[in-house]
Amino acid sequence: MKPCIFCEIVAQQAPASIVYEDDLCLALMDIFPLRPAHVLVINKRHAQYVHELSEQERNHLFMVGNKISLAVRQSRLQPLAVHFNINDGKAAHQTVPHVHLHILPRYKHDSLAFVGSLLAKPLLMLKGGASRELLNEQAADIKRCL
Numbered sequence: 208m209k210p211c212i213f214c215e216i217v218a219q220q221a222p223a224s225i226v227y228e229d230d231l232c233l234a235l236m237d238i239f240p241l242r243p244a245h246v247l248v249i250n251k252r253h254a255q256y257v258h259e260l261s262e263q264e265r266n267h268l269f270m271v272g273n274k275i276s277l278a279v280r281q282s283r284l285q286p287l288a289v290h291f292n293i294n295d296g297k298a299a300h301q302t303v304p305h306v307h308l309h310i311l312p313r314y315k316h317d318s319l320a321f322v323g324s325l326l327a328k329p330l331l332m333l334k335g336g337a338s339r340e341l342l343n344e345q346a347a348d349i350k351r352c353l
Contacts, residue, residue: 213249213305224342226278226349231264232271236346237309238336241324242317244284244345246310248272255304257295272308278352279312284345286312 215221217233226246227234237245248271254260260268269291276289290311294301313321 211253211303211305213303213307214253217249217251222339224339224346226346227271227275227353229271231267234271234275234310236337236342238342239328240337240342241309241328242286242312242314242321244279244282244286244312244349246275246279246349248275248308248310250306254306255296255301257293257306260306268306268308272310274353275349276310278349279310281352282345282348284312284348287315288313 212221216223216235223233223238224236225233226236227248231251232248233251234246234248237247248268250260250264250268252260252264254264257265272291276291279289280286290309290313292309292311293306294309295306297304
């Protein structure tokens with residue numbers, strides 16, 4: 208079985224720009240962001256599908272996601288809305304087989320930019336992702352608002 212990047216991040220064996228951490232969840236900046244301040248909330252225990260989480264883990268994941276979304280809204284980027292998204296399985300475009308909730312900030316009239324970021328994601332992946340400096344800066348801004 209291939210190593211899970213999210214499990215490596217939880218074990219502190221891979222770098223990440225951490226926004227929040229508790230006993231069950233970790234929130235981090237997406238290294239391949241679709242929008243500025245794109246945050247992922249992951250369950251610390253490895254599970255590929257939402258139905259594999261316990262009721263407590265599912266509830267906690269969404270509670271943390273809500274907490275993070277409120278902080279993102281209060282951050283300097285001040286989005287007008289957020290998408291909450293979970294891709295639950297390969298056919299749903301889950302690229303990392305570990306449950307993760309996307310917190311995607313949205314802005315007025317940003318649909319074209321959003322579609323553009325979806326199309327540009329493969330290039331960003333080839334490049335290695337967003338700069339760690341930018342991600343750390345956004346993480347610090349969101350943390351400040353928690």
